[in-house]
Amino acid sequence: MAKRGFGSSGGEQDKEGRKKITKESFRRGLKIFSYVLPYKYKFIVGLVFLVLSSLTFMAFPYLVGKLFDSSAGNTSGLFQDINMIAMGLFAVILLQGIFSFFRVYFFAQVSENAVANIRRDLYSKFVQLPISFFEKRRVGEITSRITTDVAQVQDAMSITLAELFRQTTTLIVGVIIIMWTSIKLSLFMLATFPVLVALALVFGRKIKMLSKKTQDELANTNVIVEETLQAINTVKAFTNEMFEVGRYQSTLSKAVKTAIAGAYYRGAFITFIIVGLFGGIILVIWYGATLVANGDIEQGDLVSFVLYTVFIGASVGGLGDLYGKVQAALGATERILEILQEQEEPTDKSIKALSEIPRVKGDISYQNVAFSYPTRQDIQVLRDINFSVRAGEKVALVGPSGSGKSTIIQLLMRYYDVLGGSITVDGKDIRNMNLTELRGNIGVVPQEVLLFGGTIRENIAYGRPEATEAEIIEAAQKANAYDFIKTFPEGFDTLVGERGIKLSGGQRQRVAIARAILKNPAILILDEATSALDSESESLVQQAMDELMKGRTTIVIAHRLATIRKVDKILVIENGEIVEEGSHEQLSLNPEGMYANLLRLQFELS
Numbered sequence: 341m342a343k344r345g346f347g348s349s350g351g352e353q354d355k356e357g358r359k360k361i362t363k364e365s366f367r368r369g370l371k372i373f374s375y376v377l378p379y380k381y382k383f384i385v386g387l388v389f390l391v392l393s394s395l396t397f398m399a400f401p402y403l404v405g406k407l408f409d410s411s412a413g414n415t416s417g418l419f420q421d422i423n424m425i426a427m428g429l430f431a432v433i434l435l436q437g438i439f440s441f442f443r444v445y446f447f448a449q450v451s452e453n454a455v456a457n458i459r460r461d462l463y464s465k466f467v468q469l470p471i472s473f474f475e476k477r478r479v480g481e482i483t484s485r486i487t488t489d490v491a492q493v494q495d496a497m498s499i500t501l502a503e504l505f506r507q508t509t510t511l512i513v514g515v516i517i518i519m520w521t522s523i524k525l526s527l528f529m530l531a532t533f534p535v536l537v538a539l540a541l542v543f544g545r546k547i548k549m550l551s552k553k554t555q556d557e558l559a560n561t562n563v564i565v566e567e568t569l570q571a572i573n574t575v576k577a578f579t580n581e582m583f584e585v586g587r588y589q590s591t592l593s594k595a596v597k598t599a600i601a602g603a604y605y606r607g608a609f610i611t612f613i614i615v616g617l618f619g620g621i622i623l624v625i626w627y628g629a630t631l632v633a634n635g636d637i638e639q640g641d642l643v644s645f646v647l648y649t650v651f652i653g654a655s656v657g658g659l660g661d662l663y664g665k666v667q668a669a670l671g672a673t674e675r676i677l678e679i680l681q682e683q684e685e686p687t688d689k690s691i692k693a694l695s696e697i698p699r700v701k702g703d704i705s706y707q708n709v710a711f712s713y714p715t716r717q718d719i720q721v722l723r724d725i726n727f728s729v730r731a732g733e734k735v736a737l738v739g740p741s742g743s744g745k746s747t748i749i750q751l752l753m754r755y756y757d758v759l760g761g762s763i764t765v766d767g768k769d770i771r772n773m774n775l776t777e778l779r780g781n782i783g784v785v786p787q788e789v790l791l792f793g794g795t796i797r798e799n800i801a802y803g804r805p806e807a808t809e810a811e812i813i814e815a816a817q818k819a820n821a822y823d824f825i826k827t828f829p830e831g832f833d834t835l836v837g838e839r840g841i842k843l844s845g846g847q848r849q850r851v852a853i854a855r856a857i858l859k860n861p862a863i864l865i866l867d868e869a870t871s872a873l874d875s876e877s878e879s880l881v882q883q884a885m886d887e888l889m890k891g892r893t894t895i896v897i898a899h900r901l902a903t904i905r906k907v908d909k910i911l912v913i914e915n916g917e918i919v920e921e922g923s924h925e926q927l928s929l930n931p932e933g934m935y936a937n938l939l940r941l942q943f944e945l946s
């Protein structure tokens with residue numbers, strides 16, 4: 341299950357993500373209505389139609405009562421003619437229909453627009469939040485903010501609010517009218533009927549809980565389907581098809597058991613509604629009939645009384661349900677507001693194109709850098725890292741897996757801030773640099789190149805969206821990607837990603853290199869792929885990398901030592917510290933050293 345609630349103020353939410361309704365939570369929840377403000381006139385028009393439709397509805401039982409009275413011949417004035425009253429009833433229903441149409445139409449316009457704005461703001465917030473935010477949460481949890489929570493707020497803005505108003509009006513106006521009709525019968529009704537409705541409500545809750553459990557269990561079965569279908573190759577490789585079928589079957593059986601238990605209660609609930617609630621109505625009719633017999637009230641009054649009773653009962657039931665919905669909406673609102681209040685990364689939004697970013701020279705220096713990840717503060721990942729790279733120099737980081745090489749790079753990108761020491765670029769502490777300027781000057785060719793779904797052209801242009809076609813082609817040529825792109829019938833328009841062509845590892849890397857060439861950064865970070873490419877592809881990638889490195893400060897995370905002989909300096913990292921430093925020649929001369937050891941290991945493996 342995804343964790344619910346961010347931060348401390350979400351702490352009062354229950355595990356369903358609902359929020360207790362207090363004055364404070366209500367006041368905070370109302371903040372989300374600032375999104376309604378731009379559409380306030382439409383909202384007000386919607387409200388007017390809501391009031392009108394709620395009130396016209398209340399005239400219905402009254403007129404039905406009058407219809408009965410006039411059929412028995414005991415009416416006076418306006419309500420004597422049966423036909424007139426029936427026409428009146430039609431008019432009421434027609435008006436109710438028209439008013440409801442406009443209510444739905446206006447509220448939908450407000451809620452759809454407001455909700456789209458909330459989604460846009462949430463998304464824009466998400467992409468601007470620091471990496472550490474995403475590490476503390478699961479992706480599903482984050483996306484549910486933008487889908488489920490927003491949908492709940494939308495419900496609240498359109499349906500819940502209107503229902504709340506309608507049910508409350510029905511309840512208040514209904515009770516006033518029946519009191520006015522007959523106090524005796526009203527008191528009798530109020531002593532019996534609401535109790536039964538409240539009982540039905542409690543019963544209903546229990547059933548809802550059970551059906552939620554069934555849904556959760558069904559969701560579990562879906563997880564298995566998703567997992568196995570995503571890893572279908574692995575399932576087949578291990579010939580575990582039947583094992584997976586068994587796993588699915590056993591979770592399915594559980595879901596069926598819960599569903600059947602739920603059905604038992606549902607059956608009992610229906611019986612209760614039939615016997616209990618209708619029994620209640622019979623009681624009211626019985627008492628009302630004795631009052632009619634004694635001449636206390638008219639027949640028509642009894643009819644409208646019973647109709648009002650049904651309306652009041654429905655609204656009591658509805659309000660109970662709405663209470664839960666308001667709670668859920670307040671919880672959702674709170675979670676949305678918390679995200680909207682999160683601190684963004686200090687990027688510079690006024691910079692619209694890479695060309696506006698001032699270019700750095702590319703001197704880099706790490707001074708006594710110490711670091712632990714925010715999620716694992718107890719483990720010190722880097723301690724006392726000191727090194728400098730002059731503009732245009734090439735440095736390689738080598739060392740065992742998990743020694744801290746990628747972390748060193750992540751700190752340069754300022755995905756995280758150092759905990760001790762400092763990192764400077766051109767002598768300036770990167771914490772004092774404009775983040776857009778810093779990252780705009782760094783190009784990255786990652787270990788695992790992920791391409792976006794879209795064309796090859798779009799993927800290369802991602803390095804500099806304003807690039808011209810000629811620049812994109814030139815970058816592809818320099819990255820040794822042009823030739824393979826030309827072999828595809830659609831060339832640069834070839835789709836890649838899920839619905840497109842699948843590029844090989846070497847091809848993907850060359851697209852990433854073309855992207856970096858297009859960005860033309862002063863500082864370059866190359867995270868070498870761990871898996872070796874075939875020798876032809878390898879040499880094409882290497883050539884492209886050499887082209888890319890020209891004239892740029894480069895830090896290479898090297899996994900295959902053969903590729904780094906040419907660098908100016910090698911830093912050997914072990915357990916978050918630099919244990920050796922020097923050129924390939926210098927380091928290989930020390931047979932006891934870690935580098936020489938790594939060299940021997942690779943040699944033996946290859």
Ligand SMILES: Nc1ncnc2c1ncn2[C@@H]1O[C@H](COP(=O)(O)OP(=O)(O)OP(=O)(O)O)[C@@H](O)[C@H]1O
Pocket residue numbers: 475713715716721739740741742743744745746747748
């Ligand atoms: N986001 C993270 N949150 C918490 N700990 C992390 C995170 N990323 C890495 N670590 C931990 O930090 C340590 C250094 O990891 P790092 O990725 O820098 O190693 P590396 O030398 O690049 O390894 P490899 O060569 O396998 O890529 C490891 O112990 C790792 O478990």
